[in-house]
Amino acid sequence: MEAVVCIKPVPEADSRLRVAASGVTYDPEGVRYTLNSTYDEAALEEALRLKEAGAFEKVRVVSVGPPRAEEGLRYALAMGGDEGLLVETRPDDLLDPGFTAAVLAEAVRSLPHDLVLVGRRAGDDEAGVVGSALGEHLGIPSFAFVTGLTVSGGGSPLKVRRFTEAGEELLSVPPPVVISLLKGAQDPRTPTLPNILKARRKPLLREPWTEVLSRHPGAPVRAPAMRFELPPPRTGAHLVDYQSPAEAAEKLVKLLREEAKVL
Amino acid sequence: MPISFDLTPEQRELQGLASKFAREEMAPRAAECDRTGRFPEEVYRKAWELGLMNLNVPVEYGGSGLPLLDQCLITEELASACGGMTTSILANCLALQPINLGGSPEQRERFLKPFCADYRLASFALTEPGGGSDAGALKTRAVREGDSYVLTGQKCFITNAPQASLYTVFATVDPEKKHAGITAFVVPRDTPGVSLGREEDKLGQRASSTATVTFERAKVPRENRLGEEGEGFKLAMATLDSTRTPIGALAVGIARAALDHASRYALQRTSFGVPIAQHQAIATKIGSMVQELEASRLLTWLSAWMVDQGKRATLESSVAKCFASDAAMRICDEAIQIFGGYGYMRDYPVEKLLRDAKLCQIYEGANEIQRLVISREYLRRFS
Amino acid sequence: MSPTALVVADPRSPVGIRTTLEALGAARALLDRSGGGKVALALLGHGLGDVPEAAKRWGADQVLVLDDPRLAIFRSETYAWGAEGLVKRLAPPVVVLLPGSTMGRELVGRLSARLGGGGTSEALELELEETRGLRVRRPLFGGKASETLSLPFPAVASLRPNAFAPSEASAAAPVEAVELPKAGPAGPGAELLERSPVPVSDTPPLTQAPVVVSGGRGLRGPENWPLLEDLARALGAGLGASRAVVDAGWRPAAEQVGQTGASVSPQLYVAVGISGAIQHLVGMSSSRCIVAINTDPSAPIFKVADYGVVGDALVLLPPLTEAIRRARAGAGP
Structure with missing residues (x-):
């Protein structure tokens, strides 16, 4: 069996974000990208451990993104991925997750894919939409919020453990299947320096997205962002007026709930 | 080869590895080890596991045989988290370099291989x-x-x-x-x-x-x-010629950390109603610090590049080491000044940087000797 | 041309029901703002029992029930297939709103791909654009930014939990049982082997916690930490501390937030009895929403906080914890 892991390089969590001149996204100037979002790294680690346990012959890594996404793929190869495929977009192409899923589906379709692993969600848009949309385009089952995965190989069903609010479920699922990991193996490996040097010699294919998408039936809908906004700068705290501690608590909770919407 | 300041994707990856290691493994322990003087063996062992030690050992003996420029990129990242740990990580390169340069194939096999097969210092x-x-x-x-x-x-x-x-x-x-x-x-x-x-x-x-x-x-x-x-002196000097440049990179790493801390602080701290970065007295300090940092880095890159090209770099490596370590002291000094009273306190990270930077002026050839070497090398051109 | 809203219910758990009510509330408010329209509630499952009977009073105009063995366990494949059938029965244009439960968040990708419209998750604000579709504002980067999307009809959005007021109990809506076509997604797809109760989770790790509650010297001693821990539990928050209290040995070093400790940027950061030395601020000022409780109104923490309460933490904490518990239980002020 062979696995495909989908990855997306995203800005570092502590990046200072600014609105781009276009107003629809952030300004990439000065933003540092993590080679893969944390969740994707966990997904890749899971795939590599399964491969090391004998479940897969090959783990391939796919990304849809601008040329700089190649660095993410190289990192994935240095972690232990066998081959990479970059479906290349232009740096200023705005990709919404639904559209990405359609392109990604055609890329994955061209590879053996008994298991397709995706991270829980990307670290930037945090949409978590790609996994099941990918399953739909590929016409195969998909499961999200997966907390554990057992693959015995040889085409036998996978054991999938997933989180639901009503309890944890253990499912038996025949491959091929798309799995979106809630959390993958803890502590993804850091590529060693020798493996970074070796990864340079692993195959990494690049294809323009227009070509990949031309294989897709029909034109998928695009819904790119119309506006990107940052919260207004802090101007000092709104101090709660109160007569009694209970009143302070009620007022604060109301603000957090209705104004800040964080409760 | 035309001059280029674009790092290759591979160099950026090595830099990324070092930077991640510095952030995740070194930085969280830096203050504690500084306070207690503890030798963080677990950090060095992990550095070895990731291949960040023995950077100069050739591939045939199990090392990574990296060009000096790549070694410098890694060194700067490590040193931005902790100069002391970086010195201990680099010490193997220095100790093994005489074997690299002066050892017979049998000696290299016998002495270098074990360092790449296991964690040893x-x-x-x-x-x-x-x-x-x-x-x-x-x-x-x-x-x-x-x-x-x-x-x-x-x-x-x-x-x-x-x-x-x-x-x-x-x-x-x-x-x-x-x-x-x-x-x-x-x-x-x-x-x-x-x-x-x-x-x-x-x-x-x-x-x-x-x-x-x-x-x-x-x-x-x-x-x-x-x-x-009788060949020992030449071997020692040849060794130091090739390991001096990374000391420059180490100083650059420390200085960069100081400048970054100072910049963030200057934007956050307010006095007279504005962030202190808006006061000219602070802004011009930062302006000078940036210049010194940039110049230091370029000098180390130049020296490393010359070594990698097989060119004689006695003058350039001395310039890089001497300038970068002197600059690091000035930058750390100014960083403390920008932090004011806080900078003098051990709870804040900048005073440690000054103490760490100081050693760069002393070890691997004190800067007085470096100046002597530089002037001797330069004057030779006129005699 | 008044649109129709379809809410796909998640009746599997209390969280599922609460988020379903929020979706119904959001659907009603959305349609009311643009001149009205019908809200339909879809109940998918097998052996739904008395769920439809209860659900008809949740605030929908119509309840559509798909009770079928193929829907016995939640699979995005079969549920999207079932929901698609319902969407086609409704008068276009259709907006599908999904609860912010795991079911809703998983279904959005599959269903929008299937319907060929637009789809997104974690909606914070919704607005109809007359002819084009649904305008959705949603958070990015852990709430440090937001984006606005325009989703063409049929639009599908799952909602961020707690972002919308739940619908109110209504008169009984008509319930209609809908038959699924015989031919559907092939094969069993998945077999349920076992189901176990939700494991009780410990407090999340500090750097990943969506909410962090930190204490400082204002708590006056380690013996008062249970008050802070109660608040953290009520919020499902990670527990942090200022350097001062770590240095004083009140709390372990692992809890320290700030320059020499952990950097956090949760959705909500509650600083209790922390004055806000720069050292601390650099480790938490990128949090989305900051609440400060401190006796000193000139404490620097109030400069970076969004909300502040000036007062004694020991007095303020118990009623605050109580109020949050009530709010979280859905019976808030």
Whole structure:
């Protein structure tokens, strides 16, 4: 069996974000990208451990993104991925997750894919939409919020453990299947320096997205962002007026709930 | 090769690896190790596991054989988290370089391979209590007895000495001959007659360990001699020529950390109603600090590039080391000034950077010697 | 042309029901703002029992029930297939709103791909654009930014939990049982082997916690930490501390937030009895929403906080914890 892991390089969590001149996204100037979002790294680690346990012959890594996404793929190869495929977009192409899923589906379709692993969600848009949309385009089952995965190989069903609010479920699922990991193996490996040097010699294919998408039936809908906004700068705290501690608590909770919407 | 300041994707990856290691493994322990002087063995072991040690050991012996420029990129990242730990990580490069440069294929096989197969530390033992920069006057004796040499003497300020399993030692077979008597030996730590002094309590770089090593009739087989008798001085100088540049990069890393801390602080801290970065007195300080940092980095890159091109870089490596370490001291000094009273407190990270930077002006050839070398090299062009 | 809203219910758990009510509330408010329209509630499952009976009073105009063995366990494949059938029965244009439960968040990708419209998750604000579709504002980067999307009809959005007021109980809506076509997604797809109760989770790790509650010297001693821990439990928050209290040995070093400790940027950061030295601020000022409780109104923490309460933490904490518990239980002020 062979696995495909989908990855997306995203800005570092502590990046200072600014609105781009276009107003629809952030300004990439000065933003540092993590080679893969944390969740994707966990997904890749899971795939590599399964491969090391004998479940897969090959783990391939796919990304849809601008040329700089190649660095993410190289990192994935240095972690232990066998081959990479970059479906290349232009740096200023705005990709919404639904559209990405359609392109990604055609890329994955061209590879053996008994298991397709995706991270829980990307670290930037945090949409978590790609996994099941990918399953739909590929016409195969998909499961999200997966907390554990057992693959015995040889085409036998996978054991999938997933989180639901009503309890944890253990499912038996025949491959091929798309799995979106809630959390993958803890502590993804850091590529060693020798493996970074070796990864340079692993195959990494690049294809323009227009070509990949031309294989897709029909034109998928695009819904790119119309506006990107940052919260207004802090101007000092709104101090709660109160007569009694209970009143302070009620007022604060109301603000957090209705104004800040964080409760 | 045309000049380019674009790093290759591979170089950016190596930089990324080092930066991640620095952030995740070194930085969280830096303050604690500085306070207690603890030698964070777990950090060094992890650095070894990731291939961040022994960067100069050739691929055929299991190392990564990286160009010096790549080594410098890695060094700057590491040093931005902790100068002391970086010194201990680099110490293997320094100790193994004489074997790299002067060892026979058999010696390289015998001594280098174990360092790549397992986590081990080695120390470079040149400096003596009687004199550091005047290496030609060293007093440690090596007396030929049959197929062996018997070493007697003392080496001081030896980085990683307490943890090292191997020392590359420079001793003289004939003090009369001065430089021409100096000979290099590989001395395993467990050789009878090798003993350690107490660990030094240092001003800075406290995560690295430093101690005196005493040789009392320590007997090493002739097969452990690197090169011929009398070739030791040249070997020591050739070694230092190639490891001086990374000291520049180490200073750049420390200085960068100081500048980053100071910049963030200057934007956050307000006085007279505005962030202090808007006061010209602070803004011009930062303007000067940036210049010095940029110049330091370019000088180290130039020197590393020349070494990688196989060019003679005695002048450039001395310039890089000397300028970058002096600049680092000024940058750390100004960073503390920008932090004001807070900067003087040990709870804030900048005073440690100053203490760490100070060593860069002293070790691997004090900056006074560097200036001497630079002027000698330059004046040669006119004579 | 008044649109129709379809809410796909998640009746599997209390969280599922609460988020379903929020979706119904959001659907009603959305349609009311643009001149009205019908809200339909879809109940998918097998052996739904008395769920439809209860659900008809949740605030929908119509309840559509798909009770079929193929829907016995939640699979995005079969549920999207079932929901698609319902969407086709409704008068276009259709907006599908999904609860912010795991079911809703998983279904959005599959269903929008299937319907060929637009889809997104974690909606914070919704607005109809007359002819084009649904305008959705949603958070990015852990709430440090937001984006606005325009989703063409049929639009599908799952909602961020707690972002919308739940619908109110209504008169009984008509319930209609809908038959699924015989031919559907092939094969069993998945077999349920076992189901176990939700494991009780410990407090999340500090750097990943969506909410962090930190204490400082204002708590006056380690013996008062249970008050802070109660608040953290009520919020499902990670527990942090200022350097001062770590240095004083009141709390372990692992809890320290700030320059020499952990950097956090949760959705909500509650600083209790922390004055806000720069050292601390650099480790938490990128949090989305900051609440400070401190006796000193001139404490620097109030400069970076969004909300502040000036007063004694020991007095303020118990009623605050109580109020949050009530709010979280859905019976808040």
